[in-house]
Amino acid sequence: MKLLQEQKCFGGRQIRYQHDSQSLNCSMQFSVFLPPQAQLGPVPALYWLSGLTCTDENFSTKAGAQRVAAELGLALIIPDTSPRGEGVPDDDNGAYDLGLGAGFYVNATEAPWRRHYRMYDYVLSELPALVEAELPLDGRRAISGHSMGGHGALVLALRHPERFVSVSAFAPISNPSDCPWGRKAFTAYLGEDKAAWAQYDASLLLREKGCPLPMLVDQGEADSFLAEQLRPEALQTAAEESGAELILRLQPGYDHSYYFISSFIEEHLRFHARYLCR
Amino acid sequence: MKLLQEQKCFGGRQIRYQHDSQSLNCSMQFSVFLPPQAQLGPVPALYWLSGLTCTDENFSTKAGAQRVAAELGLALIIPDTSPRGEGVPDDDNGAYDLGLGAGFYVNATEAPWRRHYRMYDYVLSELPALVEAELPLDGRRAISGHSMGGHGALVLALRHPERFVSVSAFAPISNPSDCPWGRKAFTAYLGEDKAAWAQYDASLLLREKGCPLPMLVDQGEADSFLAEQLRPEALQTAAEESGAELILRLQPGYDHSYYFISSFIEEHLRFHARYLCR
Numbered sequence: 001m002k003l004l005q006e007q008k009c010f011g012g013r014q015i016r017y018q019h020d021s022q023s024l025n026c027s028m029q030f031s032v033f034l035p036p037q038a039q040l041g042p043v044p045a046l047y048w049l050s051g052l053t054c055t056d057e058n059f060s061t062k063a064g065a066q067r068v069a070a071e072l073g074l075a076l077i078i079p080d081t082s083p084r085g086e087g088v089p090d091d092d093n094g095a096y097d098l099g100l101g102a103g104f105y106v107n108a109t110e111a112p113w114r115r116h117y118r119m120y121d122y123v124l125s126e127l128p129a130l131v132e133a134e135l136p137l138d139g140r141r142a143i144s145g146h147s148m149g150g151h152g153a154l155v156l157a158l159r160h161p162e163r164f165v166s167v168s169a170f171a172p173i174s175n176p177s178d179c180p181w182g183r184k185a186f187t188a189y190l191g192e193d194k195a196a197w198a199q200y201d202a203s204l205l206l207r208e209k210g211c212p213l214p215m216l217v218d219q220g221e222a223d224s225f226l227a228e229q230l231r232p233e234a235l236q237t238a239a240e241e242s243g244a245e246l247i248l249r250l251q252p253g254y255d256h257s258y259y260f261i262s263s264f265i266e267e268h269l270r271f272h273a274r275y276l277c278r
Numbered sequence: 279m280k281l282l283q284e285q286k287c288f289g290g291r292q293i294r295y296q297h298d299s300q301s302l303n304c305s306m307q308f309s310v311f312l313p314p315q316a317q318l319g320p321v322p323a324l325y326w327l328s329g330l331t332c333t334d335e336n337f338s339t340k341a342g343a344q345r346v347a348a349e350l351g352l353a354l355i356i357p358d359t360s361p362r363g364e365g366v367p368d369d370d371n372g373a374y375d376l377g378l379g380a381g382f383y384v385n386a387t388e389a390p391w392r393r394h395y396r397m398y399d400y401v402l403s404e405l406p407a408l409v410e411a412e413l414p415l416d417g418r419r420a421i422s423g424h425s426m427g428g429h430g431a432l433v434l435a436l437r438h439p440e441r442f443v444s445v446s447a448f449a450p451i452s453n454p455s456d457c458p459w460g461r462k463a464f465t466a467y468l469g470e471d472k473a474a475w476a477q478y479d480a481s482l483l484l485r486e487k488g489c490p491l492p493m494l495v496d497q498g499e500a501d502s503f504l505a506e507q508l509r510p511e512a513l514q515t516a517a518e519e520s521g522a523e524l525i526l527r528l529q530p531g532y533d534h535s536y537y538f539i540s541s542f543i544e545e546h547l548r549f550h551a552r553y554l555c556r
Contacts, residue, residue: 008500009537061536064342067544222286258339259287266345 001134004029010070011036014060019130023122024083025115030127031056032135033066037073042138044165044276045075045131046269049123049149052181053101054081059146062258068269074276075137079127081148083116097181098188104176105152106200108189117189120200124156124163142272144168146261147225150217151176154202154235161212165275168216168268170261171223175203175234182229203231206246207238215239216247216271218264220254279412282307288348289314292338297408301400302361303393308405309334310413311344315351320416322443322554323353323409324547327401327427330459331379334358337424340536346547352554353415357405359426361394375459376466382454383430384478386467395467398478402434402441420550422446424539425503428495429454432480432513439490443553446494446546448539449501453481453512460507481509484524485516493517494525494549496542498532 005016012035021028037043046069048059056078059065069076082088082103089112090099108117132139141164145153150172157167176182177197190196198204219232226232232248239246254260283294290313299306315321324347326337334356337343347354360366360381367390368377386395410417419442423431428450435445454460455475468474476482497510504510510526517524532538 007533007535007537008498008531008541010541014537061340064345064540066537066540067342220286253286255285257285259285259292259344262342262344263286263288 001130009033010066012038012066012070014066016056021083021122021126023118023126026083026085026088028080028084029056030080031060031078032131033060033069033076034135035070035073035075038075038136042136043073043075044140044142045077045137046272046276047077047079047123047141047143047153049079049105049143049145049152050081051145051147051149052081053096055101056080058258062262063265064262065265065269068266072269072273072277074269074273075135077127077131079123082119088116089113098185102148102185104148104185104189104200105155106186106189109196110189110191113189119152120156123152124160140165140276142166142276144170144268144272145172146170147230147256148173148181151202155200155205157213157215158202158205158209158211159199164213166214166272168271170218170264171220171225171230171256172202172217172232172235173230175201175231177201177204178234179229179231203234203238206235206244207241210242211244211246214271214275215245216268218249218251218268220256220260221250221252222254223256223260225256279408287311288344290316290344290348292344294334299361299400299404301396301404304361304363304366306358306362307334308358309338309356310409311338311347311354312413313348313351313353316353316414320414321351321353322418322420323355323415324550324554325355325357325401325419325421325431327357327383327421327423327430328359329423329425329427330359331374332359333379336536340540341543342540343543343547346544350547350551350555352547352551353413355405355409357401360397366394367391376463380426380463382426382463382467382478383433384464384467387474388467388469391467397430398434401430402438418443418554420444420554422448422546422550423450424448425508425534426451426459429480433478433483435491435493436480436483436487436489437477442491444492444550446549448496448542449498449503449508449534450480450495450510450513451508453479453509455479455482456512457507457509481512481516484513484522485519488520489522489524492549492553493523494546496527496529496546498534498538499528499530500532501534501538503534
């Protein structure tokens with residue numbers, strides 16, 4: 001784990017690391033914010049999964065999360081959104097919603113993706129093991145994300161609730177088996193078998209398994225992807241059917257951008273801190 | 279004034295406009311944040327001048343200023359850093375510190391710059407007249423900026439204290455007549471006459487005229503441009519010689535980036551609000 005850059009921010013440390021990923025078979029970069037409290041001892045961590053086209057830098061520079069993380073004593077762990085580098089396949093047409101920047105937090109089973117596109121394992125296991133070994137983290141984890149990353153956060157938490165204390169999402173792709181982004185990505189990465197897709201579909205998982213974790217979702221009502229791609233009503237229905245406690249908030253006038261995320265990130269951090277810091 | 283984009287942010291409106299500038303002889307874009315209070319009546323405005331290579335978007339997306347502006351009821355007016363578009367000259371070598379993105383908030387007198395590079399007039403007069411005619415602004419103004427924009431904010435406020443209630447800066451180019459960035463830009467835009475340069479040098483202006491306005495400057499001590507380009511000690515000396523009240527704060531560990539700005543922007547907004555909102 002090589003330190004690429006470190007910058008002071010709200011009394012803490014905003015750091016960018018590089019490492020060779022075993023899960024992804026490539027060199028990866030990720031960002032970390034360590035709050036001032038990490039100088040005194042291990043702190044809990046919020047994992048943030050970003051959306052299509054993002055790297056670790058979008059959330060780091062645009063969300064304004066460090067201020068509240070510094071107050072609450074939370075680390076932020078911010079991975080990239082796909083494997084990267086020479087030899088990592090991309091969509092033949094350079095589409096923004098497949099390949100580089102669009103890993104969808106799955107373990108791909110299809111060629112040419114399966115050698116590198118294993119973001120599920122990377123975020124679930126490899127990255128936490130790495131940062132918890134190298135940084136002052138106490139092993140308590142929460143997870144959140146935006147759009148494709150909201151999908152990833154929900155799926156990881158629903159399948160491994162023992163790994164996290166709470167989960168939240170901004171404008172998640174709630175039912176990827178049944179929207180254009182999800183169908184395209186899942187067909188490429190996972191093939192045609194819908195049973196494989198279901199393991200990466202938050203609405204199907206929630207309906208089937210319920211969710212023992214506190215779960216908060218914010219969705220902007222002026223989000224241009226709302227009806228076709230995001231479909232939070234599927235998540236809501238699944239929560240009702242399984243009896244899970246989902247806090248789903250529709251925010252009038254907000255779109256899909258970081259202006260939306262920055263407006264509500266404080267409430268998400270305080271939500272997670274209630275479970276992370278007790 | 280044409281609305282290009284509008285996004286809800288902290289209950290207010292983050293808006294990008296385009297207009298034909300008479301000062302600059304080109305089409306310009308700028309950003310505005312209108313707090314929720316602007317729906318009820320006119321509000322005061324903080325003008326933000328950005329640094330080298332920036333557009334109106336850097337501050338809008340990275341500083342995290344909207345949260346506090348929404349709380350305090352302040353509009354943010356965020357111009358670009360130079361004229362733009364076809365026909366606007368750039369540095370022959372595409373240098374980042376001359377030409378496009380590097381207007382230095384002067385009225386150029388030299389060829390080929392003098393037709394378009396009149397950012398001083400643009401920010402001092404044309405832009406305020408435009409936005410105060412078109413938007414719910416009450417005409418009270420404060421001004422702030424970063425690096426090249428900190429230089430611009432200080433110079434505008436020192437030469438026209440009747441136009442502003444307060445001025446602040448992050449890591450300003452404090453004495454451009456005597457640093458590489460300033461000498462290069464002033465030679466190109468203003469020629470060899472040092473008397474012309476002095477009208478755009480905050481330290482020389484402050485020594486000569488003093489400053490009747492509240493004045494706050496933050497400077498990161500880990501800023502790699504500190505010793506060679508920024509030279510806040512010149513500003514401090516000028517304040518002492520003229521008896522002006524300069525609050526100059528050296529912030530240990532902080533660099534020149536938006537991580538530094540975001541860490542202290544709240545304090546700057548609250549500083550300006552004390553004078554803007556009384």
